[in-house]
Amino acid sequence: MGRVIGIDLGTSNSCVAVVEDGRPIVIPNSGGYKITPSFFAVSPDGQQLVGYPARRQAITNAANTVFATKRLIGRRFGSAEVQRSMELYSYGIVEGPNEDPRIEIVDRTYTCAEVSGIILGEMKRIAEAYLGDSVEAAVITVPAYFNDTQRQSTRDAGRIAGLDVLRIINEPAAAALAYGMGRDAEEKIAIYDLGGGTFDMSILEMSDGVVEVLATAGDTFLGGEDFDRRIVEHLLAGFEEENGIDLRSDSTAMQRLKDAAEKAKCVLSLRDRTEINLPFIASDGGGARHLSCELRRDELEALVEDIVDETLRSVERCVRDSGLSNEDIDHVVVVGGQSRMPMVQQAVTDYFEQRPHKGVNPDEVVALGAAIQGSALVGGTQDVLLLDVTPLSLGISTYGGHFTRLIDRNTTVPVNKSHLFTTTRDDQAAVKIRVLQGENEVALENDLLGEFVLAGIPPAPKGEPEIEVSFDIDSSGIVSVSARDVATGMEQSITVNSKSTLSAEELELLIEENSLFDVEFKA
Amino acid sequence: MSRERDDVQRAAEILSVIPGFDSSRLVLSPEEGFLLSRIDGVTPWRLLVEMSGVDAAHAEQCLDAWLVAGAIETVAGTDSNSIHLDPSSTAPTAPTERRDAAGIDLSLVDPSLEIDVKTQKRILEFEARQGGGYHHRLGIDPGADIRTIKKAYFKLSREFHPDRFFRCDLGPYSERLPLIFKTILEAYDALLRACPADSAESGSSTGRREGDPPRGGAQWNESQTLDRSEFEKIARLGQRTLHNVPRSVRDERHQKAEEFFEASRLSEREGRLEEASTSLRLAIRFEPENLAYRSALKDLKNRKEELSVHDVLDASKSYLSMNPDELGRTMKALEEILGLRPQDSGLNHRAACVALALNQLNRARSLAEIAAEQSPEVVHYHTTLGRIHLAQGHTGHAKREFELALEFAPQDADARRELANLLRSGREAYVGGSRG
Known part of the structure; x- marks a missing residue:
C-alpha cells in the first residue's frame, strides 16, 4: 500500500497530514496555509470552487456557497439540528429521498456526503501535489460523539473522493495519538476539543505508545x-x-x-x-x-457564557464515566480553533485546576494523529496502538418502548456481548429486533440503526422461549447483531453499519461520476 | 501428480472430502469407511492412518483411489509445516511431534503466512493458556495490583490487537485473533472491576467498568424461566448481576463452570454429544462471558450436524427399495437436516432422488438444481436433474443436463444411456408430432 494520509475534516476548516521518515507532518496547501476552509461554492459562471477561493467569494455569492456540512451530515432532515441550520445558513437545504438533508444551490442538489467528498478530494489533491505521488488511502477523523450514521456518511464521502478509508477515528483519540507519540510516561490525559461545529471531551490513559480511551462525551452541535x-x-x-x-x-x-x-x-x-x-x-x-x-x-x-458552561457539563460526565477524579488527570490538552478563546482556556483551567498543555497546535494535532494511525495500520509506525471505545450505548428496543442496552458507551472495541430475551405473548412466533444507538431510556428517542425479524419460534407460553441477542463491534466500529432461538438454533443477523443515507446505487454513481474528473498525476 | 510426492510430505498432507461427493459410490470395507469418514480438512493424513489402524501401505492405496475417484482433495497450501486448524481438537497427538520449551507444537507454525513465526508462536502460547483463570490469561500473579494488570493488558494489546494485523492475510488465524483480543479484554475488565482500589475510586461509573447487565425495562423481556432447576436459577442470577457479586462467589461460579466444561469434554470424547452440549450449556450459564465455552459449543454443534448428515444419508441410501410410507419418513428426515445445512449438495441430491421416487416433481427439481448448482462437477447430479426434467416432460432441459453430465465425464454410462434413450424417444415423438 502507498502512503496513507490523515485528514481532519472540520466544520470550518480541514487539515491533512502524513508520516514522513517516522514523523508526522502537516501538509500545506498551494497557498502555503496548513488549514483549508471546508467551503464549497459554485460561482455564477458555473465554476466549482473549494477552500479559500470558495470562502473568499462567500459574501458576493452567499446563496451558492456551502459550508458547515459537517453539522448536517448523517442527520435526518426533520431533526432539530437541520431545521436550525436552515434558519442560519444562506444556502438551500431540502429533503432528500432517504429523509436526509440535501443541499440545493445554483446548478443542482448535492448530498452532504458529496459536498464533504469534494472537500476531502481537495485535501487529497493537496497531499498529492506535496508528495508528488498519487494517494489512495486515508484515515479520516470525526467527532467522538458522531453516531453510526454520521460515521458511515463520512466514510461514503471518502469513497466519493476516491479514497480507500482505512479507518474513521475519533478526533480526541487522534489528538492523543499525536500528543503521546514519543512519550514513554504513563499518563492520564484529558482532551477538550472545541471545534467549529462540534465539541468532544475524552479522557485517555497512555503508556508505552498504547493509548486507551477511558471515556468520551460531547455534543455534535456545539462549536x-x-x-x-x-x-x-x-x-x-x-x-x-x-x-x-x-x-x-x-x-x-x-x-x-x-x-x-x-x-x-x-x-x-x-x-x-x-x-x-x-x-x-x-x-x-x-x-x-x-x-x-x-x-x-x-x-x-x-453572550456565550452558557455555551461554555454547556461544554463543562460534558466534561463532568466524561470524568465521571472514566472512573477517575480531577486530581488523577496528569495533563489537559485543548484542541480545536475555538479553544483559543481565553474564556474557554480559563474555564478548563478552573475545572481541572491546572493550565492546559501548551505543546500542541490545536488546529493541526488531530490531522497529525490521523496520519499516525494510518501509518500504524499499514505497519509503518509500530510503536503506537489506539484502544478506542464506542461513544454511544447500543441496544435493542423492548416491550413497552424501552431501550435495553447491551453494550454500554465507552466500551473498548472490538467487543461482543449477548443477553437472553424472551417473548411477551403466548405462542408468539416472531420477534422484531430493532437495533438502537443512544442514551435515552425511551427507545424512540435513540437512533435506529437497523431492524430484522426472527421468525419461526415454536409455540410456547410467554416467557418460555429463550432468544439470545448478540452484539459484535469490530475494531473498525462495524456493528453486527444476531438473534438466535436457543431451542431451535435458528438465527437471523444484520450488519448495521452498511446503512447509509445514500443508496448503494447512488453512491456508486457518485464515485464513478467523480472519477471522470480525475486527472492522472504526472510524476 | 500426488504419486510423485515424497513420503514425508505426503504423511503430513491434509485432505478434505469434496463437498457433495456421494460416498455410496465407493465400495468400502468398514476400516476404509472409518478412514474416509475421519477426513475432515483439518487433521493430517498420517494421524488419520494411525487412528484408523489401517496398515500404511493399504492406506496409501485408498488415498490414491479416492483422489482419483474425486472423493477427496488435498487442502490448498498445505505442506509439512501445516497449521493444525483446530487446537481444541481432541485428536491424539503423533509421537513424532516437535515441541519447544514452552510446550508449543512447532508443527503448527507456518512460515508462509503474513504473520511472522514469532507471533504465531506467541498466539499458540496464549491459546494454550486459555484454560486457567483471568490472571493466568494475562500472565500475572493472582495478587497483582492495578498497575501490573494494566501493564500486562497494554503489552498483550500491543501484540494481539486486530489493528496490528490490519488487512493482513492471516490464514487460519483470521478468526482466532479477534477472539484472542476479546479474551484479553474480558480478563482485563473482570480483574479491574474486582480490584478493591478501583471500586473505592468511584462508585458511580456508568462506563466500561460496570459490565453488561442491561438496564431499562423491568420484568417484560428478561427471561422468566428461573425455576427450571436449581442450577439454572443460580446461573441466570449470575448472568444478570454477575459484576455486582463478591469475588468469592464469582470464583466459585468459575469453578463450577470449569467442572461442567471438563464434564462436557469427557462426554464428547466418549461420543455422548447430547450430554456434552448440555454440560457446555450449563458451563455457559455459570460463566456466560467465557468465550471459550461458546466456541466449544459451536464446534460441538457442527460435529453433531455432520454426524446427523452422515446418519441421514446412510439411512436414505436404499430409497429405491422403500415403500411410500418409508419414503415419506425419509423425506421428512432429509428436509429436517436440510434446514440446518441448506447448501449441502449431497443432502440436496439425495432429497431430490427421494422426492422423485415420491413423484413430488417440483420439489425434486428445485432440490436437484441446488445440488447441481453447488457442485456442478458431480456428474450424477446432472443426470438426476435430467431425469426429473424428463419426468416433468421437459425434454429440452433434460437433454441439456445429460449433455452437461457427459461433458464432465464422457464415459459416464448412466448419463449416456439416458441421453441415448431420450434421443431415441425424442425422434419418435418428433415423427409422431409431424404426422398429427
Whole structure:
C-alpha cells in the first residue's frame, strides 16, 4: 500500500497530514496555509470552487456557497439540528429521498456526503501535489460523539473522493495519538476539543505508545459556529433597535455579518476590544445605512457564557464515566480553533485546576494523529496502538418502548456481548429486533440503526422461549447483531453499519461520476 | 501428480472430502469407511492412518483411489509445516511431534503466512493458556495490583490487537485473533472491576467498568424461566448481576463452570454429544462471558450436524427399495437436516432422488438444481436433474443436463444411456408430432 494520509475534516476548516521518515507532518496547501476552509461554492459562471477561493467569494455569492456540512451530515432532515441550520445558513437545504438533508444551490442538489467528498478530494489533491505521488488511502477523523450514521456518511464521502478509508477515528483519540507519540510516561490525559461545529471531551490513559480511551462525551452541535451566531444576533438586535431594519432576510448582509462576527471573535482572543464596521449594510427611504459598533471581550463573554458552561457539563460526565477524579488527570490538552478563546482556556483551567498543555497546535494535532494511525495500520509506525471505545450505548428496543442496552458507551472495541430475551405473548412466533444507538431510556428517542425479524419460534407460553441477542463491534466500529432461538438454533443477523443515507446505487454513481474528473498525476 | 510426492510430505498432507461427493459410490470395507469418514480438512493424513489402524501401505492405496475417484482433495497450501486448524481438537497427538520449551507444537507454525513465526508462536502460547483463570490469561500473579494488570493488558494489546494485523492475510488465524483480543479484554475488565482500589475510586461509573447487565425495562423481556432447576436459577442470577457479586462467589461460579466444561469434554470424547452440549450449556450459564465455552459449543454443534448428515444419508441410501410410507419418513428426515445445512449438495441430491421416487416433481427439481448448482462437477447430479426434467416432460432441459453430465465425464454410462434413450424417444415423438 502507498502512503496513507490523515485528514481532519472540520466544520470550518480541514487539515491533512502524513508520516514522513517516522514523523508526522502537516501538509500545506498551494497557498502555503496548513488549514483549508471546508467551503464549497459554485460561482455564477458555473465554476466549482473549494477552500479559500470558495470562502473568499462567500459574501458576493452567499446563496451558492456551502459550508458547515459537517453539522448536517448523517442527520435526518426533520431533526432539530437541520431545521436550525436552515434558519442560519444562506444556502438551500431540502429533503432528500432517504429523509436526509440535501443541499440545493445554483446548478443542482448535492448530498452532504458529496459536498464533504469534494472537500476531502481537495485535501487529497493537496497531499498529492506535496508528495508528488498519487494517494489512495486515508484515515479520516470525526467527532467522538458522531453516531453510526454520521460515521458511515463520512466514510461514503471518502469513497466519493476516491479514497480507500482505512479507518474513521475519533478526533480526541487522534489528538492523543499525536500528543503521546514519543512519550514513554504513563499518563492520564484529558482532551477538550472545541471545534467549529462540534465539541468532544475524552479522557485517555497512555503508556508505552498504547493509548486507551477511558471515556468520551460531547455534543455534535456545539462549536465556534454557535459563538459566531451569538455575535451576529447581538449585532442584528443592535442594528434593528437603531435603524428599525431587520437584516435577517438579506442573505448578503447576513453573510457579511457572519464574516465580521468571526473576525471580531478572533481579535477578541488577543485584545480587549474591537471595532466592527460594515458600511452600506442596508438602505431604506433615508438612504444607505452603515453598521458600526464596538465589541468588548467581556460583552462577548456574557453572550456565550452558557455555551461554555454547556461544554463543562460534558466534561463532568466524561470524568465521571472514566472512573477517575480531577486530581488523577496528569495533563489537559485543548484542541480545536475555538479553544483559543481565553474564556474557554480559563474555564478548563478552573475545572481541572491546572493550565492546559501548551505543546500542541490545536488546529493541526488531530490531522497529525490521523496520519499516525494510518501509518500504524499499514505497519509503518509500530510503536503506537489506539484502544478506542464506542461513544454511544447500543441496544435493542423492548416491550413497552424501552431501550435495553447491551453494550454500554465507552466500551473498548472490538467487543461482543449477548443477553437472553424472551417473548411477551403466548405462542408468539416472531420477534422484531430493532437495533438502537443512544442514551435515552425511551427507545424512540435513540437512533435506529437497523431492524430484522426472527421468525419461526415454536409455540410456547410467554416467557418460555429463550432468544439470545448478540452484539459484535469490530475494531473498525462495524456493528453486527444476531438473534438466535436457543431451542431451535435458528438465527437471523444484520450488519448495521452498511446503512447509509445514500443508496448503494447512488453512491456508486457518485464515485464513478467523480472519477471522470480525475486527472492522472504526472510524476 | 500426488504419486510423485515424497513420503514425508505426503504423511503430513491434509485432505478434505469434496463437498457433495456421494460416498455410496465407493465400495468400502468398514476400516476404509472409518478412514474416509475421519477426513475432515483439518487433521493430517498420517494421524488419520494411525487412528484408523489401517496398515500404511493399504492406506496409501485408498488415498490414491479416492483422489482419483474425486472423493477427496488435498487442502490448498498445505505442506509439512501445516497449521493444525483446530487446537481444541481432541485428536491424539503423533509421537513424532516437535515441541519447544514452552510446550508449543512447532508443527503448527507456518512460515508462509503474513504473520511472522514469532507471533504465531506467541498466539499458540496464549491459546494454550486459555484454560486457567483471568490472571493466568494475562500472565500475572493472582495478587497483582492495578498497575501490573494494566501493564500486562497494554503489552498483550500491543501484540494481539486486530489493528496490528490490519488487512493482513492471516490464514487460519483470521478468526482466532479477534477472539484472542476479546479474551484479553474480558480478563482485563473482570480483574479491574474486582480490584478493591478501583471500586473505592468511584462508585458511580456508568462506563466500561460496570459490565453488561442491561438496564431499562423491568420484568417484560428478561427471561422468566428461573425455576427450571436449581442450577439454572443460580446461573441466570449470575448472568444478570454477575459484576455486582463478591469475588468469592464469582470464583466459585468459575469453578463450577470449569467442572461442567471438563464434564462436557469427557462426554464428547466418549461420543455422548447430547450430554456434552448440555454440560457446555450449563458451563455457559455459570460463566456466560467465557468465550471459550461458546466456541466449544459451536464446534460441538457442527460435529453433531455432520454426524446427523452422515446418519441421514446412510439411512436414505436404499430409497429405491422403500415403500411410500418409508419414503415419506425419509423425506421428512432429509428436509429436517436440510434446514440446518441448506447448501449441502449431497443432502440436496439425495432429497431430490427421494422426492422423485415420491413423484413430488417440483420439489425434486428445485432440490436437484441446488445440488447441481453447488457442485456442478458431480456428474450424477446432472443426470438426476435430467431425469426429473424428463419426468416433468421437459425434454429440452433434460437433454441439456445429460449433455452437461457427459461433458464432465464422457464415459459416464448412466448419463449416456439416458441421453441415448431420450434421443431415441425424442425422434419418435418428433415423427409422431409431424404426422398429427
